[in-house]
Amino acid sequence: MNSDVSLTPLSEARAGSLLSVERLEGNEAVCRRLREVGFCEKAEILLLSHRGQLICQVCGTRLALSQQLAKKIWVKSHQLSS
């Protein structure tokens, strides 16, 4: 299904990593909601914490989301520039 091997679901990303959103799964309403809060394709996000639920920095604000929802967000990992 997923041809690009470098893509992983957000639910499997490590805390502290800088990611870019590549693809969204799920129905129209869920995708629209995710995009509008900032999980839009090509958006850069920072995964701050990952203990069951996740906390991400998106558009300068902190968003909490469930593991289930994070499975629908496919991301690509960036190297953190220090």
Next chain:
Amino acid sequence: MNRSKYYAVVGNPNSGKTTLFNALTGLRQKVGNYPGVTVEKKAGFFIGQHGEKIELLDLPGSYSLSAHAPDERVTRDVLLGLRNDTPRPERILCVIDASHLERNLYFITQVLELGLPTIVALNMVDLAQAQGRRVNVEKLSQELGVPVIPSQATRKETLLPLKLALSRAEIERSSWSPQLPATLLRAIDGIAAIWPHHEEHSLEPDPLLRMKSLLLLAAPAEDMMLLAEEMNAGKALNIALAQRMMLDRDLPSWREVLVARRYERITTLCQAVQGEGKMTSYSTTHYLDEILTHPCWGWLAFLGIMGLMFLSIFVIASYPMSWIETLFELSSDFIKELMPSGDLRDLFVDGILAGIGGVVTFLPQILILFFFIGLLEETGYMARAAFLMDRVMNKVGLHGKSFIPLLSSYACAIPGIMATRTIENSNDRLVTILVAPLMSCSARLPVYTLMITALFPGNSISIWFKGTIMMGLYLLGTLAALAFAWLFKTTMFPGEHSIFLMELPPYRMPSMSHILLQMIQRASLFLKRAGTVILGISILLWFLVSFPKSSSSSSRESSKSHFYEEVTVTSQKADQLEHSYAGYLGHLIEPIIAPLGFDWKIGIGLIAAQAAREVFISTLAIIYHVQHDEENPSSLSTTLLKETRSTGAPVYTPLTCLSILIFFVLSMQCMSTLAVVRRETNSLRWPLFQFCYMSGAAYLASLLVYQGGMLLGFH
């Protein structure tokens, strides 16, 4: 003479919108409800520079005009002029949190595209500056095409420039556009051209129609029909459906582009006015969250905060509560002396004063609870509590956001049900509303106190043990709420997973004046309800207890002994009760409640408590010849223990007391809550269902406890 100006105040949640609204209008506010939904409608005004009235309407905080939750829908409908009860605003005041410019601008640019005269209040400029993200206000104003005024809602002296701007006779309209690709623009214009509207056909469709067309085009397929109906789209719906098919073919990623283009433009704008933000800088909020959302330390902090809250509600509130009780007793004594004895005096003292007094007594508890809830919300902790509880709520099919209404329901189910408006998923919201009254509210507290005292008479049992029993009852109610939530989710809405997505706002120092203002508003709402609903029910109840007049009560004989008179009055009351409509009803339902260990007198108490739970206590007090003395409930409980059945066996055995307790934990005995649920769900079906399932569960549980106990040899 200047015409008054009417502004709608819009912004993201946590943008400081309500604080700014409060700072501008002060106490010149009117708080009400939008008809049909429990979303609060707040309007206020201030006097502008030229002596004109400037009216402000505080709309619920929103993230997008697409409106995912009921409160966001209210904002959308008012801005689009879809609500009959609220006129479409002529002007808009946008509130932006300068420290979260990018997030805030998504919604604000949508609002700008409506083409109304708009002023932007750039809030929390101090915070943004402290983070090293100074905003170039002039540049921002230039880019957006409307006046941008820096302000700090927490400091009133910074508000003058904003007030001046709001008084201006003419205000610019923005020409902002997200610069969508030509294919999408054509699709939107195509829909707008067909849209039925009153004005003469013009070549350029007006911005409002374009926004409506955009919202209809982008709506999820399942919502399109309803949305088209709400917006009076008429034939435009068919065009929108056709355009979607064409877009799917020509520009398959159009849904993504619609949002992405807007964000791209916003990002460019932010870089121009604020410079590039660093993604990886950790804030104080981050380090606090490391502790407060931690699976172990987070829970310890959570339990500590909850414990402190309950302790305050039960311990601190007891002092002002006893003062209020004394006040009502004194005024009832005063009326007794002032008025000649008769039905009118009885109506005032036994009906109105007793009824209203019983409810107003809870005001201190409700104020303390709202203080805590205000504090939790203001500091940003509430979102963390919901975050922690998400895992527990997940087990029953709900998510963290449902926890906030349930928490509020410990004080009263009504504000709890009002708090469900932020839950996006309508089924989740319904389930939360249905189970919220199972959380033990403060009206159950006096019943619990009395029955526990009757259960363990004397001083043989320590206060701590009684306290533990009390906490057990609260736990039972909470577990029942979770169990029923699970049952409803799995049977009524199977296989549905709702999404948990919530902003964690930065921690902030709470503004005490804001919390205080909210407490005053809540208190006045509560007192207003007490003055209307409870007043009516109290009068009705008094009537049922006092009529028809029994023969003995008509022969009032004056007595020399004061003590003797009291005894006669109370025994008259008891005799009156047995022959009143209420007494008749009590005997009528006795066969039904006898298997639970209840006699007809408890039956009357239960019928009376149907209106409001705390009425149970005052009813029992009248029934058992006791002079009503709430300051010392043991006198009532001692009388209860002496009460015997016709067989000579005591009525209030430990088993009966336990059965009453279980009944009150689970049963739905609150007319006001049912009325709110009726308004909330817009149907009679759900409050009726709620009443039936809770009463049924209470009956079954009490039956099980009483009959099971009897079988095991308890009495």
